[in-house]
Amino acid sequence: xxxxxxxxxxxxxxxxxxxxxxxxxxxxxxxxxxxxxxxxxxxxxxxxxxxxxxxxxxxxxxxxxxxxxxxxxxxxxxxxxxxxxxxxxxxxxxxxxxxxxxxxxxxxxxxxxxxxxxxxxxxxxxxxxxxxxxxxxxxxxxxxxxxxxxxxxxxxxxxxxxxxxxxxxxxxxxxxxxxxxxxxxxxxxxxxxxxxxxxxxxxxxxxxxxxxxxxxxxxxxxxxxxxxxxxxxxxxxxxxxxxxxxxxxxxxxxxxxxxxxxxxxxxxxxxxxxxxxxxxxxxxxxxxxxxxxxxxxxxxxxxxxxxxxxxxxxxxxxxxxxxxxxxxxxxxxxxxxxxxxxxxxxxxxxxxxxxxxxxxxxxxxxxxxxxxxxxxxxxxxxxxxxxxxxxxxxxxxxxxxxxxxxxxxxxxxxxxxxxxxxxxxxxxxxxxxxxxxxxxxxxxxxxxxxxxxxxxxxxxxxxxxxxxxxxxxxxxxxxxxxxxxxxxxxxxxxxxxxxxxxxxxxxxxxxxxxxxxxxxxxxxxxxxxxxxxxxxxxxxxxxxxxxxxxxxxxxxxxxxxx
Amino acid sequence: xxxxxxxxxxxxxxxxxxxxxxxxxxxxxxxxxxxxxxxxxxxxxxxxxxxxxxxxxxxxxxxxxxxxxxxxxxxxxxxxxxxxxxxxxxxxxxxxxxxxxxxxxxxxxxxxxxxxxxxxxxxxxxxxxxxxxxxxxxxxxxxxxxxxxxxxxxxxxxxxxxxxxxxxxxxxxxxxxxxxxxxxxxxxxxxxxxxxxxxxxxxxxxxxxxxxxxxxxxxxxxxxxxxxxxxxxxxxxxxxxxxxxxxxxxxxxxxxxxxxxxxxxxxxxxxxxxxxxxxxxxxxxxxxxxxxxxxxxxxxxxxxxxxxxxxxxxxxxxxxxxxxxxxxxxxxxxxxxx
Numbered sequence: 001x002x003x004x005x006x007x008x009x010x011x012x013x014x015x016x017x018x019x020x021x022x023x024x025x026x027x028x029x030x031x032x033x034x035x036x037x038x039x040x041x042x043x044x045x046x047x048x049x050x051x052x053x054x055x056x057x058x059x060x061x062x063x064x065x066x067x068x069x070x071x072x073x074x075x076x077x078x079x080x081x082x083x084x085x086x087x088x089x090x091x092x093x094x095x096x097x098x099x100x101x102x103x104x105x106x107x108x109x110x111x112x113x114x115x116x117x118x119x120x121x122x123x124x125x126x127x128x129x130x131x132x133x134x135x136x137x138x139x140x141x142x143x144x145x146x147x148x149x150x151x152x153x154x155x156x157x158x159x160x161x162x163x164x165x166x167x168x169x170x171x172x173x174x175x176x177x178x179x180x181x182x183x184x185x186x187x188x189x190x191x192x193x194x195x196x197x198x199x200x201x202x203x204x205x206x207x208x209x210x211x212x213x214x215x216x217x218x219x220x221x222x223x224x225x226x227x228x229x230x231x232x233x234x235x236x237x238x239x240x241x242x243x244x245x246x247x248x249x250x251x252x253x254x255x256x257x258x259x260x261x262x263x264x265x266x267x268x269x270x271x272x273x274x275x276x277x278x279x280x281x282x283x284x285x286x287x288x289x290x291x292x293x294x295x296x297x298x299x300x301x302x303x304x305x306x307x308x309x310x311x312x313x314x315x316x317x318x319x320x321x322x323x324x325x326x327x328x329x330x331x332x333x334x335x336x337x338x339x340x341x342x343x344x345x346x347x348x349x350x351x352x353x354x355x356x357x358x359x360x361x362x363x364x365x366x367x368x369x370x371x372x373x374x375x376x377x378x379x380x381x382x383x384x385x386x387x388x389x390x391x392x393x394x395x396x397x398x399x400x401x402x403x404x405x406x407x408x409x410x411x412x413x414x415x416x417x418x419x420x421x422x423x424x425x426x427x428x429x430x431x432x433x434x435x436x437x438x439x440x441x442x443x444x445x446x447x448x449x450x451x452x453x454x455x456x457x458x459x460x461x462x463x464x465x466x467x468x469x470x471x472x473x474x475x476x477x478x479x480x481x482x483x484x485x486x487x488x489x490x491x492x493x494x495x496x497x498x499x500x501x502x503x504x505x506x507x508x509x510x511x512x513x514x515x516x517x518x519x520x521x522x523x524x525x526x527x528x529x530x531x532x533x534x535x536x537x538x539x540x541x542x543x544x545x546x547x548x549x550x551x552x553x554x555x556x557x558x559x560x561x562x
Numbered sequence: 563x564x565x566x567x568x569x570x571x572x573x574x575x576x577x578x579x580x581x582x583x584x585x586x587x588x589x590x591x592x593x594x595x596x597x598x599x600x601x602x603x604x605x606x607x608x609x610x611x612x613x614x615x616x617x618x619x620x621x622x623x624x625x626x627x628x629x630x631x632x633x634x635x636x637x638x639x640x641x642x643x644x645x646x647x648x649x650x651x652x653x654x655x656x657x658x659x660x661x662x663x664x665x666x667x668x669x670x671x672x673x674x675x676x677x678x679x680x681x682x683x684x685x686x687x688x689x690x691x692x693x694x695x696x697x698x699x700x701x702x703x704x705x706x707x708x709x710x711x712x713x714x715x716x717x718x719x720x721x722x723x724x725x726x727x728x729x730x731x732x733x734x735x736x737x738x739x740x741x742x743x744x745x746x747x748x749x750x751x752x753x754x755x756x757x758x759x760x761x762x763x764x765x766x767x768x769x770x771x772x773x774x775x776x777x778x779x780x781x782x783x784x785x786x787x788x789x790x791x792x793x794x795x796x797x798x799x800x801x802x803x804x805x806x807x808x809x810x811x812x813x814x815x816x817x818x819x820x821x822x823x824x825x826x827x828x829x830x831x832x833x834x835x836x837x838x839x840x841x842x843x844x845x846x847x848x849x850x851x852x853x854x855x856x857x858x859x860x861x862x863x864x865x866x867x868x869x870x871x872x873x874x875x876x877x878x879x880x881x882x883x884x885x886x887x888x889x890x891x892x893x894x895x896x897x898x899x900x
């Protein structure tokens with residue numbers, strides 16, 4: 001799930017004038033941001049404790065492969081999502097063809113499917129012993145083989161299918177925004193439609209496309225479930241394997257630090273692409289480009305392109321999940337603890353969503369009261385986690401929590417005179433903390449965007465009536481923020497439900513979630529058993545996708561308020 | 563998009579309360595607390611029989627091995643657990659190494675289980691045994707073509723093998739016992755040979771067996787109970803086990819087993835439970851629930867396993883699986899076996 005189009009939140013207009021009181025808000029914001037950035041520092045600091053022996057072993061045997069595989073994956077996903085997202089956006093914006101109105105919004109649906117879910121659905125369908133290849137062998141003889149899906153190409157295909165909507169959404173917005181003026185000019189100068197697209201439309205949309213591709217790459221970098229199931233070794237998968245296979249936490253966090261460098265590069269790419277727009281493009285002056293109605297073969301080709309992608313990315317995997325889930329239910333192979341799993345997942349996601357929103361409101365409000373560089377930096381810092389793979393955050397969270405358990409708990413126990421057990425690592429505290437770090441950006445952007453649309457005159461009026469900053473927040477802003485808050489809640493809720501690597505590394509004993517259940521079955525190649533929890537995650541993910549669709553109907557420059 | 567904030571908040575707080583409550587249970591006279599990594603839907607019939615027989619209540623907490631291990635280590639002397647039941651000898655060895663298990667001073671338990679299937683220092687015992695051996699497609703491979711694990715490195719098996727990844731715990735233990743027997747250089751040569759034969763790496767023993775049946779590969783290496791599970795549903799399934807290394811070291815076996823925790827509060831009950839679970843009557847139930855071989859040779863073997871006949875097992879102490887697990891992981895990395 002993307003944060004809502006980031007451009008919306010980037011411009012913070014309409015600040016009320018700064019006031020001397022409200023410094024406590026600034027301090028709170030800086031403290032919160034520091035807390036959210038701490039795991040990153042912990043991971044980085046692991047680089048200071050060299051672990052010669054394991055590190056040398058990794059260097060000699062795997063590190064080169066992990067780096068190359070990670071780079072190859074990012075390159076593949078960048079190319080794939082750019083191609084699919086741009087072409088589909090171009091089709092639905094500039095042409096009329098059968099099904100276009102449906103495709104325009106339905107092409108966002110694959111966002112609801114976690115990559116690891118589409119991954120195992122495809123494996124089950126297309127593996128050698130699976131239904132498709134078995135049927136092919138019956139038809140064409142035993143020698144027929146499809147290319148191996150457990151490969152670079154397979155992983156890139158899976159991720160392209162579920163991450164292209166990031167590019168599609170931003171590209172569609174950019175093409176609409178452009179309107180017709182530029183293309184018309186190019187056409188009047190004798191350029192063919194294709195040349196006009198390549199020479200005018202694409203360069204103008206470049207910042208949006210780059211931002212979409214950067215988001216897709218961040219998701220790909222953070223993925224653990226898909227690459228592990230496909231046996232494609234990446235840095236993220238390496239962190240987990242070193243952590244659990246060699247029981248070496250230091251080496252794992254050093255790998256995590258390498259992963260961090262990749263994230264930093266992607267973050268820079270995303271910022272750079274959004275930050276310095278090379279072309280002045282005011283929001284659509286002049287009419288929207290009149291769509292061309294396609295006929296015959298061309299209409300069919302456009303329909304096939306959209307329908308094919310949607311079928312592969314959504315209908316086929318979800319259909320397969322439904323079939324497997326039905327089989328599992330009939331055979332009585334649904335885990336009897338399923339209701340508990342569902343309850344755990346919902347409770348955990350609710351807590352994470354509420355906490356994220358509370359923190360987001362604190363940060364956003366502090367920034368409104370005091371748009372000082374320090375507060376601005378705090379909000380940036382707090383958003384960092386979105387670009388970080390869950391595995392990195394988990395490592396950064398676990399190490400300090402374990403230290404707290406070792407040092408603080410005995411002290412507290414002596415004070416209270418009763419055993420507390422593992423206050424930090426034995427509870428969901430660490431997990432919720434990790435979710436906060438990872439998804440703060442999602443809630444912060446939504447809340448900031450909504451807050452920006454409340455006129456500063458309201459703040460001034462409240463102040464004139466002698467209401468404190470906190471009172472104004474409670475009585476003026478929060479009621480007006482309801483829509484934005486609900487959106488932020490839902491987005492974080494679903495992201496949390498889908499999150500796998502951090503959950504795997506941090507979950508306290510006995511706490512299982514839907515994502516963990518999916519993992520435990522897919523890691524044993526038990527597709528049917530994995531289908532029931534996977535389907536539950538997909539269904540929950542459809543809500544926010546519908547939200548995204550609603551924003552995407554609105555002019556992008558205005559931000560979103562469902 | 564409106565939601566009743568109040569109700570959501572209340573629900574979240576309730577959920578948080580449930581989540582943040584640790585396991586705090588004081589020792590009660592007649593119970594025993596078990597941490598078990600034997601993955602199962604539902605209950606172990608043998609454990610139900612124990613309660614029926616003795617009146618001692620068994621409280622089970624499930625989880626995977628590394629989780630239970632982390633949990634025990636973290637709980638230290640505050641652990642509510644009396645008994646740890648886990649799969650793979652390497653896991654039991656690690657738990658003992660970390661000081662999580664106490665010596666079991668009960669001659670009856672020692673007598674129930676052969677020496678190679680328990681800790682030389684008496685901190686854990688096997689409850690069930692499983693062989694990890696060569697599985698072949700009965701339509702494409704004659705048993706005469708098969709001999710040893712090592713022989714699968716022969717180029718004639720190129721593109722015909724299905725294996726799990728080297729990171730899989732049962733493969734780590736398998737390689738570890740090989741290293742114990744033959745030393746690293748020889749094993750590395752063998753593993754290099756396997757890797758050179760371009761095996762299809764498939765994660766899931768059941769999936770490997772299905773792939774052998776479908777013809778993706780002709781042979782593979784899996785645990786025996788996976789095949790027995792399939793055969794119980796489909797007797798015509800065209801895959802059979804070949805017990806490897808019968809002329810040399812014997813077929814590699816692994817275990818699921820149990821130990822009594824170092825800080826058990828119900829030690830006497832824990833001993834009673836293990837005495838019962840290793841007795842012939844419980845052994846049959848325990849092994850049958852998952853088509854495994856009983857650890858106690860006195861107990862009857864499931865008919866499906868009986869049909870495969872008796873085999874010579876590698877009688878090296880399974881503790882080797884733990885001692886050399888890390889070495890095995892690195893050896894696989896060096897040999898290019900993913």
